[in-house]
Amino acid sequence: MSRFPKDFLWGVACASYQCEGGWDADGKGPNIWDEFCHDTAHQHIKNGATGDVACDSYHRFREDVALMKAHNIRAYRFSVSWARVIPDGDGAVNEAGLKYYEDLVDELLANGIEPLVTLYHWDLPSALQDRGGWLNRDIVEAFGRYAGIFAGRMKGKVKKYMTLNEPQCAAAFGYGVGIHAPGWTVSEEKVARVYHHMCLAHSAAYRAVKAEAGEDVQVGVAPCGRLTYPEKDTPANREAAYKATFAMPADDWMFTFNIFLDSVCLKRYADDIPESVRRFAATVDPKDWDLMEAPDFIGVNVYNGKMVDETGAYVARYEGFPQTACRWPVTPEVMHYGPLQIGQRYGKPVYITENGQSCNDRIFLDGQVHDPDRIDFLHRYLLELSKAVGEGLDLRGYMQWSFLDNFEWNRGYDERFGIVYVDYRTGERIPKDSARWYAKVIETNGECL
């Protein structure tokens, strides 16, 4: 018997800047990733790559949806390019941009695929960045307005939204260390302000989507962060792992789930926030906490985690530890314990909104793309996930990252996460072995695992 619930939502995910292309098509405004990639004074991206064309899904989305259908995909998590819909972020609406997403949503629905919409996956309109981006509180109202406009147009069609994708990466990489757009490096206190504005923006969007599209529309969020798992499956070791996942040490607080989720779900900061966050927290207007909205569900993006022993100390990885093409450790156990920890702390339904691996994929002599290591990775992670379901996790869906190979941010096109290969010379799509394998997993609701 499969442990996955009967109406489990099996899907795939991607994001606007990573797959759409059409960077200046039909009235779209420039966003911070366009600018970051076009910055000729600095090479921020591997090989100087850009998302100008990417997978060209802006023009080829019908072909992509047909491929999804052919592989039994039930849900497509995609993100909306804010600057395509509102070119300067808070001014006039670009009808062609809205129409593009409406056509995509209609195409998905016509093929029996549920759209899961992420409103922000890092591509902020440049005009808003010029006014300080996430450091300027005006962004809260602008994001709420944009969310309401989008959701109003998709009323009756889109039933599930995520406000923000991985605010942790947008804040820590974009404003902390500067390896992602906008490439700023501000003080930790200011990064804490970025987070606070993101929490308020999430909350404003939560209210706007419900107001425009109906109370029954589900509004979640898709954060990420450090997850840890126990070395031994004992209650004491599980407890130590839980504590390590939500700990906020001064040198490792930015990349945590709770820097975002404690604010919106628990309406407070954790007790152990470091001094820099504490200084910012002291400036927060207490009335802000009343504005926070807990998401209806939590989307958890899971790639890897760290093992801890019963004392909560990290267990060193052995030499030659399994790793992916981009050298991330392969740690399937994190998929068992991580989602349970999130469910336990916040008491909300969980979706896995991303999981997958990059491989050094290529077209073989037989014209196919064989990717047994991806299949093994997904298989291992899904088996671990089924243990969490067996222990009572309220899990509603799983989105594999990613359907197509795509633009992997500062790593450019070197990393291939897709279950469908994209030949960037021609745009041709070639389903990999893993796409056929995943189709079978979906068909059997995980029974074949």
Ligand code: NOJ
């Ligand atoms: C997290 C991000 O949301 C996504 O944009 C990225 O491509 C994948 N993980 C893989 O790094």
